[in-house]
Amino acid sequence: MIGEPSAVTNEIVHEVSQVLPAEKPRYLMGCGFPEDIIEAVAHGIDLFDCVLPTRNGRTGTAFTSRGKVIVKASRYATDRAPLDRNCDCYTCRNFSRAYLRHLFNTGEALAGRLVSFHNLYFYTQLMSEIRMNIRKGTYAEFSARTRRRFDFRTP
Numbered sequence: 001m002i003g004e005p006s007a008v009t010n011e012i013v014h015e016v017s018q019v020l021p022a023e024k025p026r027y028l029m030g031c032g033f034p035e036d037i038i039e040a041v042a043h044g045i046d047l048f049d050c051v052l053p054t055r056n057g058r059t060g061t062a063f064t065s066r067g068k069v070i071v072k073a074s075r076y077a078t079d080r081a082p083l084d085r086n087c088d089c090y091t092c093r094n095f096s097r098a099y100l101r102h103l104f105n106t107g108e109a110l111a112g113r114l115v116s117f118h119n120l121y122f123y124t125q126l127m128s129e130i131r132m133n134i135r136k137g138t139y140a141e142f143s144a145r146t147r148r149r150f151d152f153r154t155p
């Protein structure tokens with residue numbers, strides 16, 4: 001939910017999930033940080049929508065398998081690596097962090113589109129992993145392992 005600290009949101013999601021019918025899809029609006037999605041899925045939430053992947057993409061923040069990458073940071077000025085070495089999206093296969101940073105610094109709209117594309121791909125992959133682990137019965141292990149890896153809230 002938009003605006004509340006994640007601990008409050010998680011508590012409310014937990015409470016509400018106990019009274020919602022289990023056979024109906026459950027939708028949570030405005031929940032966008034990967035670690036919050038993983039927690040909400042554990043409480044039975046099925047559907048999400050949030051501006052975070054594209055809003056952050058437009059402003060130069062990428063969600064990656066190793067955490068957040070702020071593309072405009074000066075440390076990426078000569079970095080020839082992709083946004084995420086573990087990602088095979090169009091952006092990561094074709095553009096370096098340094099080039100994306102250059103696009104942001106010169107005001108090219110393409111910069112935000114490329115990072116948004118990567119972020120949407122990242123979320124699509126995350127949801128695929130979530131579904132796969134639910135089917136395999138390994139969601140608890142996946143959740144613990146993945147949430148330890150992610151900390152997208154830290155500025």
Ligand SMILES: [Zn+2]
Binds near residue numbers: 083088089090121
């Ligand atoms: Zn990518």
